[in-house]
Amino acid sequence: MSSPFLLPVLALAVCMVGAAEFMLAPMLAPLAAAFDTSPAHASGLVSAYALSYAAAAPLMGWLSDRAGRRKVLLAAMLLFAADSFALTLVPTLQAAMALRILGGLAAAATIPTVFALIAERIPPARQAGAMGGVMLGMTAGIAAGPAVSGLLAESWGWRAPFLWIAGCCLAAFGAGSWVIPRDLPPACMSMTKDPSINNAGDGILGLLLAKGAWNGSAVAGYVFAGEVLRIRYGLEVGAVGIAVSVFGLGLALGNMLAGQARRRYQREENILTFATVVVAGSMTLFLTAAIGLSVALGCLLTWGAALGIAAPASTALLAQRAGANKGKVLAVSESINNVAVLMLLPVAASASATYGVTPDAALLGGICMAGAIGSATVRRRQL
Template sequence: MKLQQTATLFSCLFLIGSAEVIAGPMMGAMSADFGVRSSAIAYLPAAYGLSYGAVALVAGPLSDRWGRKRPLLAGLLGFALLSALIPSAPHLLAAIVLSALAGVCAAVVQPNALALVADESLPEQVGRRLGHVFIGLMLAFVLTPVLAGRLADTWGWRSAYYALAVMAVLAALAVSRAFTGGAPAAASHTDFMTTHRHALATPGVRLRLSASYLWLGWVAGFGAVVAEVASRKLLLSPTDTGLLAGFYGLAVIAGNLASGKLQQVVGAAALPGAALVAAVGLLGFMLPIASMTQLALLGLPWAVGYGCAGPLHHARLSALSARYRGTINSYHASLLNLGIFSVSFALGSVVPRFSVAVFCGLVGAVALVGACLLVPWRREGRTAASQTT
C-alpha cells in the first residue's frame, strides 16, 4: 500500500473518530444554546453510534460485492454535508437527527476504508497497515477534543462542526486521487444473506464480535464522553476538559504503538491482558479525585490498555476471512458503535439520577465482562498471533 493511500485512509478514520468525541468538551456551550442540560448533549454521539451500528451491517456486505471506492466517496460527502448542517439545527432534536444521519454516512466510510487496507496490502503487512490507519482514529481522541474545546471558548462550538465538514470534503478529494474504482471483491457472486451466513460461520468470529460490543464498544464509548465525566468530577472549563481528553488520546496512541512489541514479548496473551487493564482502568474513575493531575494519571490504564488491545482485536478479526472481510468488518463496526451508543445513552440516562461514579462503575463492569471473553484466546498459538503484526 502506498504512502498516499495510507494517509488518505488515515484521514478517513480521523474523521470518524472526531465525530464521536467532538461534542464532549463542548457540551456546556451547546446545552446553553439548545436550552437543555449538558448531559443531554450526549444523545448526539449516541444517535451517531446507533445509526452507524445499524447501517454498517449493510455497508460491509455491499462492499464485498461492488467494490470500495464509490461508497466511500458517497459516505464522505454525505458526512461533510450533515456536519455542516448540525450548527444550524433549530433545537436539540433536529441536531440529534442530523447526527444520526452523519452516523449513516460514517457506517459507509469505515468498513470500506478498512477493507481497502487489506485489499491494497500484502497479507503479511495487513496487521501493521491497519495499525497505521488506526492511529488516525486514535489521533482524533487527541486533537479533536483539544481543538473543539478551544474553538468553543473562542469562535463558538459551531465552528468545530464547520471545520469537520471541510476536512471531510478534502478526504473525499484524496480518495478520488489515491484509489482506482477496482473490481468487485471475491464475494461478488454470493447473494446478500448468504454473505452474512458465511461470515458469521467463520470459526471464532462470534466470540470476538461479542467482545467488539461488550469490551471495545464500551471502552471506546467512554472515550466519547470522558470530557463530560472529567468536567463533572472537577468542574473544568471546555478548554481544560479538551486538554485532558487530548492527553488520554496521546496515551491511546502510545498503547497502539506499543501493541506490536507487547505481542512479540507475550504472544497471544497481549490482547486479553491489555483488554483487562483497560476495563479495570475504567473502574478507577469511580475514585474521588482532587486535581486534574490525579485524574489524568488515574485514566492512564484505561487509555493505554484500550490503545494497545483495540488494533490487535481488529486485526485478528480482519484476518479470519479474506472472502468476507468487508462483512466481518461491518459487524465489528456495527457492534463497536452500538457500544458507543450504549455508553452515551447511559450517560444521558444515569447521570441526572445518580452520581458520575455510578456511571463509571456501570461502564467498567460491562467492559470487564467483555474483556473476560478474550481471555481464552491466550491459548492460541503464536502463528495466529503473528498474523496481526
C-alpha cells in the same frame, strides 16, 4: 502496489469520524441558543449521530463488500461534507437531527470500509501496524475534536466547526480520488486472508462478542475515571481534565506500538490475549486500589496503551478471518462495540451510585477479563 499516501488519507478520513462524534461536547450551549432550545434537547444531535452509526454499520459494511471499497468510501466522504455544510443552513433542531442521522450513515460506511481496505491491500504481517497508524487518526480526532470545535465556535460561531469538518472531508475526498486503489475483483478479495489461518469463518462470532465485552467495559470504565480522580485525590475540574488526558496519550502510544507488538508476538491472537488482560488488570487496579496519584496515572496510561494495541490487533484478526465479507464483519463489530457501551454505561452508573466505585469496578473488570478469556478461548480452538 498501494500509494505511500494511502494510509495518511485513510487516517484523515477516520479522524473526521472521531472528531464529528465528540465535537459537540463544548457546543451544546451555542447550539441550544441557535435553535431556541435547551442544551439537554440539543444533545439529541449527539444521540442521533451515534444511534444512526450503530444501526447502519452492518448495512454499510455489506454495501462496501458488494459495491466496492473505493466507491463507498469516496461517497461517504462526500456525504459527510454535504451533511456538515447543510447543518449550517437548517433553521430547526429537528432538521439538524435529521442531518446528523445522515452523518451517522457516512461514519458507519467509513470505518469498516477503511479497515477492510487495509486488510485487502496490506500484507497480513503489517496489518496491525497499519491499522494502528490509521486508528491514531481517529484517536487524534476524538482528542482534538472538542478542543478545536470549542475554539472555532468561540471565535467564529457555532457554524465554524461544521464548516471545518466539511472542508477536511472534501480534502479527504480529493486526495482519496488519487490514492485509493481501484476495487479488487471478488475473487482476489477472498484471497487476502492470512493463509496460516484455517477455517477462517469459525470463531468470528466469539471474537465479536469477546471484543464487545472487553472494549465496552474499558470504555465504560473510562467514563468514571474522572470522578474517581476527583473524589480520591481531591482534584479540581481543570486538574481532572489534564489527568484524564493521560488515557488518550496512552491510547495514541498503543496505536503507534501496534506494529512493533505484531513483530514481537508474531500473531494477532497472541497480542490480543496479552493486551486485553493488561486492560482488565490496569483498569481494575486504577478503579479500586488506594494507590498514589502517580501510580494511578501510570495505570491510566497503561490502560489506554493496552487498549490502543488491542483494538488494531482485533480488527486485523477479524478482517483476516472474514474472507470476502470483511466490510460486513468489521461493521458488525462496530455495532456490537457501540451497543456494549450503551448497555454497560447505565448498569455501571447504577452500580456505582448504589454500591460505590469498588463493586462497579469489579463488575467492569470482570466483564473485561471475560472478554479477554473469550478471545483466548477462540484462539485455542483455531490453532
